[in-house]
Amino acid sequence: MQIIASISILTSNRQKNSPALNKVLTDSGHLIMARMGVNVQKTCTESCPGLIILALKAESGEINELFEKLNKIEDLEAKISIFEEKF
Numbered sequence: 001m002q003i004i005a006s007i008s009i010l011t012s013n014r015q016k017n018s019p020a021l022n023k024v025l026t027d028s029g030h031l032i033m034a035r036m037g038v039n040v041q042k043t044c045t046e047s048c049p050g051l052i053i054l055a056l057k058a059e060s061g062e063i064n065e066l067f068e069k070l071n072k073i074e075d076l077e078a079k080i081s082i083f084e085e086k087f
Contacts, residue, residue, distance in 0.1 A: 001059070002057050002058055002059060003057070003058070003059075003060050003063070003082060003083060003084070003085070004055075004056070004057055004082075004083045004085070005055075005056045005057075005058075005063045005080060005081060005082045005083065006053060006054060006055055006056065006080070006081045007053070007054045007056065007063075007066070007067060007070065007078050007079070007080050007081075008051065008052075008053050008054075008078065008079045008081075009021070009051065009052040009053070009054070009070060009076060009077070009078045010049065010050075010051050010076070010077050010078075011049060011050045011051075011052075011073075011075060011076045011077075012047075012049050012075045012076075013047045013048065013049070013075050014048050014049065014050030015046065015047065015048065016047070016075065017050075017073055017074070017075055017076050020073045020074075021052075021070070021073060021076065024066070024069045024070060024073070025054075028062075028066045028069075030058075031056050031057070031058040031062055031063065031066060032054055032055070032056055033055045033056060033057050034054070034055040035052065035053070035054050035055075036052065036053045037050065037051070037052050038050070038051040038052070038053075060082070063080070063082070064080075067080050
């Protein structure tokens with residue numbers, strides 16, 4: 001049974017992390033309903049932090065696997081929020 005969840009991702013250096021992060025997100029694209037990126041420091045031009053929020057609908061195991069992959073990326077922290085209702 002599928003569930004709804006969100007993952008918030010904070011990276012301390014979005015330029016450095018973008019190749020690894022985008023690979024994980026592309027590989028998990030079928031789980032992602034929506035993705036929003038936030039430029040945390042608009043005046044920053046290099047080594048800039050970034051915030052990405054994902055809305056997900058998938059099996060809980062798939063969501064947890066994505067969450068674990070994200071947290072393995074250096075200089076990146078992910079937090080998850082899971083809604084227990086089944087869809």
